[in-house]
Amino acid sequence: MAQTFEGYLFDVYNVEEQIILWVKNGDTIQCFTDQYYPTIYIKGNTSYENKFIQRLRQLNALHKEPETVEKKSFYKGEWISVRKIQLTKPTVLKTIYQKLYAFYEKLEIFHSDIDITTSYLAEINIFPFGIVRVEYDGTKIISIKTISDLKNYDYDYPKLSYLEISFKANHRIAYSAQNPFVMRVGETFYEELFFKNAIDLLKRINEILQQFDPDIILSSFGDQTIFPFIFGLAQKLKYPLLFDRDKNPTIRKITNKGTSFETYGQVIYRASSYPLFGRLHIDSNNSFIFKESFIYGIIELARLSRIPIQKMARSSTGTALTNIETAIALKHDYLVPWQKASIENKRTLYDLIRVDKGGLVSIPDMSLGVILENIVQLDFAQMYPSIMSHYNLSPETVNCLCCKDELEKWYIPGTNYYICAKRRGVVSEALENILDRRKYYKTQLEQVDSDIYEARQNALKWMLVTSFGYLGYRNAKFGRLESHESVTAIGREVLLTAKEIIEDTDLIVLHTMTDSLFVSSKSGYAIEHDRIKSLCKTIGEATKIELKVEGVYSWLIFPASKQDPEIGVVNRYFGKFKTGKLKLRGIFLRRKDTPEFIKAFQNELLKLFQNCDSIEELRSQKNDYTDLFYKYEKLLSSNEVSWQSLLLKRTISKELDEYTVNSQSTQSIKQLKEMNIDINPGEKIKYLVVRNKYGSKEYASEETILKSSTVPKIFIPYYREYLIKALEEVAEHLFDDLFFKTLRQNQLIFEFRSL
Incomplete structure (x- = not known):
C-alpha cells in the first residue's frame, strides 16, 4: 500500500543497480530505494556505433533499444543527430569511462563521466538537503519530487546531531594508552577510549553510537588513519560496527594510501575516502570546504551542484562549479563532452607575448613613504568572475564558430579574440547566479551577524576564486585557454580605465593589485566619502564591474622587499581603517607555517598599533613595542614557553630520496621513517628547532618528541x-637601522644566557 513521507534529502548513493536515499524529518530518518537508468549519447562511424551498442547488448546493459535524437553541439551551437542509449546497469558507465581512449577519434561519447548519483538527482530535479515528498511502497519509491526551490537564498536545515572522533595526541602515532581515541558530543560527553582487547574497543564504539545515534561523524584524520584502523579491526575480527545506518553489509576496501598531485605550484595530498551509508562522515582534515566554511558551506555547494554531502566535502570547489555548468549545459540541450574538446589554436610568438599575460600589478613607490595616511582602498567585487559573467566569457563564446563570418564583432582589448553575440555562455550563466547569491549573503551580513551567511558566502567565494583557474585548466570540461586569457585582458583594461578616471581628478593611484586600487589625494588630506562613492559609480558604469570602497585607512604600511628595500611587496601590507578595524595581508600572523608563539607576539604588537590613529602616534609608542619584544624574549630565555607553541609547519613536496640537501624536511622524514611512519608528498609535518647534545641546531618532528620520554631542549637563538623578524616586518620603518642591528648583535649574549 502506497504511503507518503516528507523530509530533507539527507544522503544518497548507489549500490550496484540501486539508488539509495535517506530522508530525514525531525528525529525520524527513513531509507528508500529507486531504480535509475542513466543516459549517454554517441556519435561516430556507423560501424563503430553498432559495435559499441552490440557490446552493451552482450552485457545486458541496454534498458531499451537506442534511438536517434537531435542534440546541440557545445562549440558550434548547431543541432546534430546522435544515438541515445539508456543503460540498465549504471556500473557499466565506469567501464565505459575507463575505456574511452580506445574510442578516441573513432567514437564520441557524451555524458558518460557524469557521476551516477549527481545524474540521478539532476534528472528528477531534487538536491541534497532539499525537502522532498516521497510516495513509496515498502522501501521502493513510486514517485519523488522536490517541494523546495533551489533558487532560494534563505532555506532551513534539519536538526543535526554530531559525534566527534580523533586521536588524543597525534594521528601518525599508533593507537595506545598514551594516544587513545577521543569521542566527544558537544559539551555533554567526552571519553577517551583505550582497551587492550580490540573487541572491547569495538563494543564500546557501538555503545556510544547506539546511545547518541549521531547524524554526522566529524573526525580529525578519519579518512587517513582512524577509519582504516577501526574498519580493518572490525573486518579482521568479523565484528559488525554501527557506523552505517544501512543494515545491508557493505564491503569496504581498507586502505590508508591516498594520492599526491601538483596544482598551481603546490603539492597536495588527498587521503583515501571513507564515507558512511545513512550517516555522514566528514573529515575536517580531508575537506578544504569544511576548513573554510564548515558544514553550512558544504551544504550550500552540495545543493547547487547536486553532489552528495560526503562527496562534496572531499571534492574541490572547482568540481562543484563544473557540475553547475554541466546542469546548465544539459538545460540548453548541449552534448556534454567527457573531456575538454577544444585545444589551443596555433599562435605566433608575437601573439603569445601580446596576449599571454596575467593581471595588472604596480608595486608601491617607496619614494612616497611606506607608512601612509588617509589612503582609500577600492576593490572590484569578484573581478574575474564578474568579467566572465558580464562579458559573456565561456569556452564556446570566445572565437565562437557561429560568429566567425560576421562582419561586426566585439573584440577583446589587446587581443584578436572576439565574443559571441548570439548565445549566452554556459560559464557566464553559471557565474551570474553564484555572484547574485554571494552578494545577497554579504548584504545580509551587513545587517546581521550570522555564522550561516558567513559560511555560505565564504564557500561561494572559493568557488568564484577557482572559476578563473578552471577556465584555463588543461583538463577542465569547460575550459579553454583563449577564454582564460580574455579574462586577464579585460581585467587589465578595467584597471587601467579606473586608473585613468581617478587620475583625471586631483587624486593619485599609489598601488594597483589585479582587482584593487590604493588611492590618495595629492595633498595627502582625507578624501570626502561622497566623492569616493561618486567615483566608484562612474568607474562601475564605465567598466561594467562594480567597484566598492574596501575601506579608508588612518594609516597603511607596505613592508619593504627583503630582496630590494627600495620597493614594496605586492601582496604584503597592513593598516588600520577609520572604523578601527585592522586589515592584514601576507605577514607572519596570516601565515599557516608561523609558530603560535610568534603569532601571539605579532598579534599583541598589532593591538598596540591599533590604538594609534596616525603615523605620529605610531612612532610615539616605540617604547611599548620594545617592551613587548623583551617580554617575549624573556619568556623564551626562561623556558616558560610550551614546545607545542613553537612548532613550525611544512608541506613535504617530494619523496625523501629526491631531496638534495639536509633540511628540516629531510631530517623530519628520516625520523618518521625510523618510527615506520610513511609520509606522502603533499602531507604536512610539524617540527621543532632543538639543540642537540653537541649544542648545535637540528630539527625534531612532533611525533619524535611525543614518543620521547625527555623534554626537548629548544634552540632558543633561532626563535629569538x-x-x-616578526617585529622588523611590521615596525622596520618606525625604527632606524641601528636598532635592529643592535638587537642582532646582542644574539651572542642572549645565546650564552640560554645555555
Missing part, C-alpha cells in the same frame, strides 16, 4: 631571531 624569529621574534626579531
Whole structure:
C-alpha cells in the first residue's frame, strides 16, 4: 500500500543497480530505494556505433533499444543527430569511462563521466538537503519530487546531531594508552577510549553510537588513519560496527594510501575516502570546504551542484562549479563532452607575448613613504568572475564558430579574440547566479551577524576564486585557454580605465593589485566619502564591474622587499581603517607555517598599533613595542614557553630520496621513517628547532618528541631571531637601522644566557 513521507534529502548513493536515499524529518530518518537508468549519447562511424551498442547488448546493459535524437553541439551551437542509449546497469558507465581512449577519434561519447548519483538527482530535479515528498511502497519509491526551490537564498536545515572522533595526541602515532581515541558530543560527553582487547574497543564504539545515534561523524584524520584502523579491526575480527545506518553489509576496501598531485605550484595530498551509508562522515582534515566554511558551506555547494554531502566535502570547489555548468549545459540541450574538446589554436610568438599575460600589478613607490595616511582602498567585487559573467566569457563564446563570418564583432582589448553575440555562455550563466547569491549573503551580513551567511558566502567565494583557474585548466570540461586569457585582458583594461578616471581628478593611484586600487589625494588630506562613492559609480558604469570602497585607512604600511628595500611587496601590507578595524595581508600572523608563539607576539604588537590613529602616534609608542619584544624574549630565555607553541609547519613536496640537501624536511622524514611512519608528498609535518647534545641546531618532528620520554631542549637563538623578524616586518620603518642591528648583535649574549 502506497504511503507518503516528507523530509530533507539527507544522503544518497548507489549500490550496484540501486539508488539509495535517506530522508530525514525531525528525529525520524527513513531509507528508500529507486531504480535509475542513466543516459549517454554517441556519435561516430556507423560501424563503430553498432559495435559499441552490440557490446552493451552482450552485457545486458541496454534498458531499451537506442534511438536517434537531435542534440546541440557545445562549440558550434548547431543541432546534430546522435544515438541515445539508456543503460540498465549504471556500473557499466565506469567501464565505459575507463575505456574511452580506445574510442578516441573513432567514437564520441557524451555524458558518460557524469557521476551516477549527481545524474540521478539532476534528472528528477531534487538536491541534497532539499525537502522532498516521497510516495513509496515498502522501501521502493513510486514517485519523488522536490517541494523546495533551489533558487532560494534563505532555506532551513534539519536538526543535526554530531559525534566527534580523533586521536588524543597525534594521528601518525599508533593507537595506545598514551594516544587513545577521543569521542566527544558537544559539551555533554567526552571519553577517551583505550582497551587492550580490540573487541572491547569495538563494543564500546557501538555503545556510544547506539546511545547518541549521531547524524554526522566529524573526525580529525578519519579518512587517513582512524577509519582504516577501526574498519580493518572490525573486518579482521568479523565484528559488525554501527557506523552505517544501512543494515545491508557493505564491503569496504581498507586502505590508508591516498594520492599526491601538483596544482598551481603546490603539492597536495588527498587521503583515501571513507564515507558512511545513512550517516555522514566528514573529515575536517580531508575537506578544504569544511576548513573554510564548515558544514553550512558544504551544504550550500552540495545543493547547487547536486553532489552528495560526503562527496562534496572531499571534492574541490572547482568540481562543484563544473557540475553547475554541466546542469546548465544539459538545460540548453548541449552534448556534454567527457573531456575538454577544444585545444589551443596555433599562435605566433608575437601573439603569445601580446596576449599571454596575467593581471595588472604596480608595486608601491617607496619614494612616497611606506607608512601612509588617509589612503582609500577600492576593490572590484569578484573581478574575474564578474568579467566572465558580464562579458559573456565561456569556452564556446570566445572565437565562437557561429560568429566567425560576421562582419561586426566585439573584440577583446589587446587581443584578436572576439565574443559571441548570439548565445549566452554556459560559464557566464553559471557565474551570474553564484555572484547574485554571494552578494545577497554579504548584504545580509551587513545587517546581521550570522555564522550561516558567513559560511555560505565564504564557500561561494572559493568557488568564484577557482572559476578563473578552471577556465584555463588543461583538463577542465569547460575550459579553454583563449577564454582564460580574455579574462586577464579585460581585467587589465578595467584597471587601467579606473586608473585613468581617478587620475583625471586631483587624486593619485599609489598601488594597483589585479582587482584593487590604493588611492590618495595629492595633498595627502582625507578624501570626502561622497566623492569616493561618486567615483566608484562612474568607474562601475564605465567598466561594467562594480567597484566598492574596501575601506579608508588612518594609516597603511607596505613592508619593504627583503630582496630590494627600495620597493614594496605586492601582496604584503597592513593598516588600520577609520572604523578601527585592522586589515592584514601576507605577514607572519596570516601565515599557516608561523609558530603560535610568534603569532601571539605579532598579534599583541598589532593591538598596540591599533590604538594609534596616525603615523605620529605610531612612532610615539616605540617604547611599548620594545617592551613587548623583551617580554617575549624573556619568556623564551626562561623556558616558560610550551614546545607545542613553537612548532613550525611544512608541506613535504617530494619523496625523501629526491631531496638534495639536509633540511628540516629531510631530517623530519628520516625520523618518521625510523618510527615506520610513511609520509606522502603533499602531507604536512610539524617540527621543532632543538639543540642537540653537541649544542648545535637540528630539527625534531612532533611525533619524535611525543614518543620521547625527555623534554626537548629548544634552540632558543633561532626563535629569538624569529621574534626579531616578526617585529622588523611590521615596525622596520618606525625604527632606524641601528636598532635592529643592535638587537642582532646582542644574539651572542642572549645565546650564552640560554645555555
